[in-house]
Amino acid sequence: MANNLLQSTAHTSTIPFSRPPTPGAHPLQIGFCGLGAMGYFMARNLANSFKSQLPPLLVYNRTVAKSQKLLTELGASAVKVADTLDQLVRECDVVFTNLGNDAVVTSIYNEFAKALAQSPPTKVKIFVEMSTCVKRFSATNGTMNKSAIGDLNRLLSSHPHVRFITSPIFGPPPAADKGMLIIAMSGDCRSKKEVAFLLVPAVGRKVIDLGENVEKAPTLKLIGNGMIMSINELLAETLTLGEKSGIGQQTVYDLVKEIMPAPILVAYGHKMVNDLFDGSVGFSIDGGVKDASHVRRLSAELNCPMPAVDNTHRGLITARAIHQAQVAAGTQQWDILDWSALIASSRVAAGLNPFDSKKGTGVVRED
Secondary structure (H helix, E strand, O other): HHHHHHHHHHHHHOOOOOOOOOOOOOOOOOOEEOOOOOOOHHHHHHHHHHHOOOOOEEEEEOOOHHHHHHHHHHHOOOOEEEHHHHHHHHOOOEEEEEEOOOOHHHHHHHHHHHHHHOOOOOOOOOEEEEOOOOOEEEEOOOOOOEEEEHHHHHHHOOOOEEEEEOOEOOOOOHHHHHHOEEEEEEEEEHHHHHHHHHHHOOEEEEEEEEOOOOOOOHHHHHHHHHHHHHHHHHHHHHHHHHHHHOOOOOHHHHHHHHOOOOOOHHHHHHHHHHHOOOOHHOEEHHHHHHHHHHHHHHHHHHHOOOOEEEEEEHHHHHHHHHHHHHHHOOOOOOEEEEEHHHHHHHHHOOOOOOOOHHHOOOOOOOO
């Protein structure tokens, strides 16, 4: 990658690799597949960061309107819309994917494999999977289970010059918007160099290198997500106890900000206290259930109990069930529920309104 594409010295400590060598005469063509709540911001930041140095970012999304929205926002000098996945594969040197669930990831990468078979690449192509996709299934011989990520790696690596990198990210949509994500990465070292110097500081502020085993980065992602969701469950229970005791959830939240001002606690506590449960601008509760299910499956496979995650899964399922009942009755406030709404489970168990703090039945504490 040319020197003018590398970040300044201030960012070198955030990338655990030496600078990649300068390529040939042709600048890299980057592609991005999946413009959801996270992907849209990441694609936008990539396109903005390199619009004067690389060809326009080639984007693909099943809902074409999202691709057109990005094109309208940044202009043709920064973004080009791909008509098909085949075009994305044929034209791009590096393809990033950020997709909603395992089924979509599997479907997209099968299409990638078909395109590679029809047009075998003559130079290196790097595919970078950034979703939380590590669906695992039991092996018949009782040995350690395989993962979908390993299958994807084998699927793509069967084609010449193709490299596969896993690069899940940590952070909510606002962090993606600001380019402040934490990026885990595993796979071929040479390819990671190219990818890391594209992503930092355009998309994230730090890369954590997990080595060449492509399953390591997604595993760290699950471990991190398990911690985050468990903290949110504890926060929800604590705020609910504060409300029910007559102290008030706002007072408890103010205490949290004073003694444990972690960004995650502050951000999700703000959502819970103010009933900001619109999942269209956050992380959907379906995504939370998916991630919790992944963590529980991993913990079961490794005989490593995580009761906090089990309880979080229960809270997410309960909140989703309450919301779906409201949808069926036509009384829902939000079409998509944010995963911070897991506090609904604690509230209902305590006799409070699930999604509206102002309609609670908290006990007024007497001194």
